[in-house]
Amino acid sequence: MANIQFQNVQRVFKQHGKEFVALKDINLVVQDREFVAIVGPSGCGKTTCMRMAAGLEHPTGGDVRVANEVVTRPGPDRAVVFQQFALFPWKTVWDNIDFGLKSLKVDAAERARRIEQIIALMGLGGYEQAFPHQLSGGMQQRVAIARAYVLDPKVLLMDEPFGALDAQTRVVMQEELVRLARKNPRTVLFITHAVEEAVYLADRIVVMSRRPGTIREIIDVKSIREAEDWDQHKRIEDVMDLPSFVHLRTHVWKLLREQQGDDAH
Amino acid sequence: MIGPPLPAQRFWGLTASGAASFLGLWTVAALSGLTSRNFLPAPWDVVERFGQLLVTPFAGHVLLEHLASSLKRFAMGFGLAVLVGIPLGLLMAWFKWIDRIITPAFEAVRFVAPIAWVPFAALWFGTGIGGPVLIIFMGAFPPVLINTYRGAKQVDRKYIEASQMLGASAWRSMTEVLLPAAVPSIVAGLRISAGLGWQSLVGAELIVASSGVGYMMVKGQASVSTATVMCGMVAIGFVGLLIDVALRRVQQAIETRRGI
Amino acid sequence: MSTAAANPTSAGAAAAPRQGTRSLGKRVGGVLLTLGIVLALWHLLTAVTGLIPPMRFPTPAEVGVALQQIAIDGYSNGRLHEHVLRSVLLVTMGFVVAASCGVLLGLAMGASRSVEAFVNPIFLVLRPIPPLAWIPLAIVWLGLGDAAKMMVIFVSAFVPSVINSYTGVRQIDKPIFEAAAMLDVTGLRYWREVLIPGALPSIFTGLRLSLQASWTTLVAAELVGAVTGLGQILNQAAQDIFPAMILVGMISVALCGWLMTLGLGWLEKRVMPWKALS
Numbered sequence: 026m027a028n029i030q031f032q033n034v035q036r037v038f039k040q041h042g043k044e045f046v047a048l049k050d051i052n053l054v055v056q057d058r059e060f061v062a063i064v065g066p067s068g069c070g071k072t073t074c075m076r077m078a079a080g081l082e083h084p085t086g087g088d089v090r091v092a093n094e095v096v097t098r099p100g101p102d103r104a105v106v107f108q109q110f111a112l113f114p115w116k117t118v119w120d121n122i123d124f125g126l127k128s129l130k131v132d133a134a135e136r137a138r139r140i141e142q143i144i145a146l147m148g149l150g151g152y153e154q155a156f157p158h159q160l161s162g163g164m165q166q167r168v169a170i171a172r173a174y175v176l177d178p179k180v181l182l183m184d185e186p187f188g189a190l191d192a193q194t195r196v197v198m199q200e201e202l203v204r205l206a207r208k209n210p211r212t213v214l215f216i217t218h219a220v221e222e223a224v225y226l227a228d229r230i231v232v233m234s235r236r237p238g239t240i241r242e243i244i245d246v247k248s249i250r251e252a253e254d255w256d257q258h259k260r261i262e263d264v265m266d267l268p269s270f271v272h273l274r275t276h277v278w279k280l281l282r283e284q285q286g287d288d289a290h
Numbered sequence: 291m292i293g294p295p296l297p298a299q300r301f302w303g304l305t306a307s308g309a310a311s312f313l314g315l316w317t318v319a320a321l322s323g324l325t326s327r328n329f330l331p332a333p334w335d336v337v338e339r340f341g342q343l344l345v346t347p348f349a350g351h352v353l354l355e356h357l358a359s360s361l362k363r364f365a366m367g368f369g370l371a372v373l374v375g376i377p378l379g380l381l382m383a384w385f386k387w388i389d390r391i392i393t394p395a396f397e398a399v400r401f402v403a404p405i406a407w408v409p410f411a412a413l414w415f416g417t418g419i420g421g422p423v424l425i426i427f428m429g430a431f432p433p434v435l436i437n438t439y440r441g442a443k444q445v446d447r448k449y450i451e452a453s454q455m456l457g458a459s460a461w462r463s464m465t466e467v468l469l470p471a472a473v474p475s476i477v478a479g480l481r482i483s484a485g486l487g488w489q490s491l492v493g494a495e496l497i498v499a500s501s502g503v504g505y506m507m508v509k510g511q512a513s514v515s516t517a518t519v520m521c522g523m524v525a526i527g528f529v530g531l532l533i534d535v536a537l538r539r540v541q542q543a544i545e546t547r548r549g550i
Numbered sequence: 551m552s553t554a555a556a557n558p559t560s561a562g563a564a565a566a567p568r569q570g571t572r573s574l575g576k577r578v579g580g581v582l583l584t585l586g587i588v589l590a591l592w593h594l595l596t597a598v599t600g601l602i603p604p605m606r607f608p609t610p611a612e613v614g615v616a617l618q619q620i621a622i623d624g625y626s627n628g629r630l631h632e633h634v635l636r637s638v639l640l641v642t643m644g645f646v647v648a649a650s651c652g653v654l655l656g657l658a659m660g661a662s663r664s665v666e667a668f669v670n671p672i673f674l675v676l677r678p679i680p681p682l683a684w685i686p687l688a689i690v691w692l693g694l695g696d697a698a699k700m701m702v703i704f705v706s707a708f709v710p711s712v713i714n715s716y717t718g719v720r721q722i723d724k725p726i727f728e729a730a731a732m733l734d735v736t737g738l739r740y741w742r743e744v745l746i747p748g749a750l751p752s753i754f755t756g757l758r759l760s761l762q763a764s765w766t767t768l769v770a771a772e773l774v775g776a777v778t779g780l781g782q783i784l785n786q787a788a789q790d791i792f793p794a795m796i797l798v799g800m801i802s803v804a805l806c807g808w809l810m811t812l813g814l815g816w817l818e819k820r821v822m823p824w825k826a827l828s
């Protein structure tokens with residue numbers, strides 16, 4: 026049961042002797058194999074939520090659990106795809122993907138098999154011996170995703186993974202991710218500030234308020250998506266034209282607009 | 291303004307006249323008869339002496355044998371500094387408690403000029419190879435340690451986080467993440483370290499050696515053979531330069547491979 | 551350890567941010583604690599267990615006795631402060647002379663490509679020669695006295711000053727030169743208000759390196775042959791097989807070197823209040 030549970034999570038920062046409440050009363054369950062996107066204004070703490078699930082940061086109050094175990098430190102069972110790729114520049118594509126596998130104590134033959142499989146899946150064929158600086162941004166992020174996927178993690182945590190890519194590459198990656206997600210469903214927590222991306226990719230969308238970050242609303246996308254059969258359209262622009270898509274998108278936008286209108290400072 | 295670069299003709303003209311003036315003054319001083327030719331040799335006397343030293347043993351060996359002795363000591367001292375400095379720097383960067391223990395000790399000893407270790411070197415090793423090696427180590431060690439530590443400490447957080455997320459052990463994190471990330475800094479440190487080590491070698495050989503170029507110079511000084519001393523200086527300078535150039539090449543090669 | 555530059559500069563002054571947040575009291579306490587532990591360990595290894603034989607390394611007690619001896623009765627032709635004064639004086643004199651000449655030459659080479667072209671060949675040959683390698687030559691020409699030491703101090707301090715002053719001028723941003731030209735700044739004003747302030751940070755780096763080089767070279771020169779001075783203490787103590795005194799000498803050398811560097815750092819701050827020390 027690879028779910029993510031945020032139970033009453035609070036996160037308070039201390040800076041220059043003053044306290045800042047970054048996250049307040051976060052209660053959220055990401056079900057097994059569910060794709061949940063968190064959207065929200067800048068600084069709302071959405072990335073912090075993901076990092077807590079990853080074990081890179083810790084809540085000051087409440088619990089974050091993955092597969093019913095409290096998260097204390099990072100690990101390959103909660104694979105992260107970083108916005109800035111974080112591929113090791115001194116390792117080849119192959120070695121980058123291999124790095125995490127070695128920690129799992131998988132034997133060499135099995136590792137090679139898995140890496141080859143993921144390379145084929147992510148369209149990285151021919152680039153095994155390339156170094157990250159020789160690859161485009163899109164390719165690098167593919168490697169980062171491959172590196173995470175190959176671990177067969179319980180959950181996949183993605184921190185604005187397409188944020189550093191140009192618009193066209195972004196679209197291509199989104200389509201690929203959807204393909205991957207439908208074929209090989211996993212528990213995914215996806216952080217983004219791009220509303221359309223969230224509506225396109227996610228089963229549910231969590232809309233957060235600005236700081237102190239709380240959950241404003243959780244929107245169910247999956248039921249609408251399946252009812253309107255978005256998946257029959259292979260191209261993203263066709264999906265984005267659908268009235269059901271537009272309706273959802275507008276709804277999320279409105280929620281975010283309300284945050285901006287809030288002169289809470 | 292500094293002004294534009296000189297036209298080639300003017301540049302070489304000035305360079306040549308600079309060199310000529312220097313050699314000219316030197317020659318005049320040497321030939322003036324104020325002192326003996328042993329005391330102040332003419333430039334060509336030095337060249338001649340250099341040729342002699344290559345074939346005729348002086349102070350026990352020919353020049354190249356002396357150089358070989360010196361290089362051997364240098365290699366050992368420098369090698370030791372690298373073997374200890376890099377792992378220690380990585381360990382200090384990864385484990386805070388190691389940092390806290392080593393740093394005060396290091397900072398205290400760092401200010402002792404390598405040459406000041408000569409008495410202890412003499413006491414502990416006599417005229418054995420341990421003496422110069424110790425002194426070279428004391429000179430070469432600090433830059434290696436500091437640059438390794440700095441390089442590892444300044445690794446972008448995202449690599450550390452990725453490494454943790456991917457479940458790497460402390461050993462793997464240090465060897466597969468910190469070390470490669472710190473390589474540019476380490477290599478820069480190696481260049482500085484080699485220079486300081488080579489300098490410390492000279493000092494050591496002036497006092498606690500029975501072979502090597504420094505020793506040769508001391509013997510030259512004792513027999514008032516300035517030409518011999520100058521040959522030694524040239525040899526030392528030249529080899530030191532070669533070592534630096536070699537390391538600079540290594541540095542550049544690494545930077546290209548990394549795509550920096 | 552702070553990630554400050556790899557030379558022993560204003561070690562106390564420029565602490566990394568992490569260290570700066572801890573109060574002075576805590577830091578002094580920390581240092582004292584470490585010192586205490588070191589002393590205890592040292593005593594244990596030498597006096598108590600004898601793991602390190604007295605011939606190899608002195609016990610803390612022996613060092614205390616040696617220190618007392620040299621401070622009060624004197625050792626090797628003088629008491630401690632006399633030795634220190636001697637060495638420090640020599641270094642200061644040599645350093646000041648060498649640094650002045652070096653900075654001037656470096657600035658001239660930096661400011662004028664003609665000067666640079668002319669001087670370069672000589673410099674190129676002399677530069678790779680380590681300062682200590684000048685000692686035998688100095689002894690041949692000037693004997694075992696102070697003159698030889700001054701020569702070596704001069705040579706070792708001269709080169710870094712030249713190089714860093716030169717670099718200092720060359721790395722001044724072009725816009726500053728253009729502004730000076732526009733404001734019609736020439737002659738002495740040009741030097742005083744454009745070149746020198748712009749090159750000052752680099753000049754001070756050169757001075758720091760020169761000072762370190764001078765100090766190291768002097769100790770080496772004194773080790774080879776002197777009548778008084780810290781290096782001479784080391785020499786004598788080695789000959790007398792007096793490890794405790796060797797240690798006293800080494801600590802004195804380190805302390806003096808450190809203090810002089812601090813002094814330079816203080817001067818640097820006063821001369822360049824606009825520049826934060828990194």
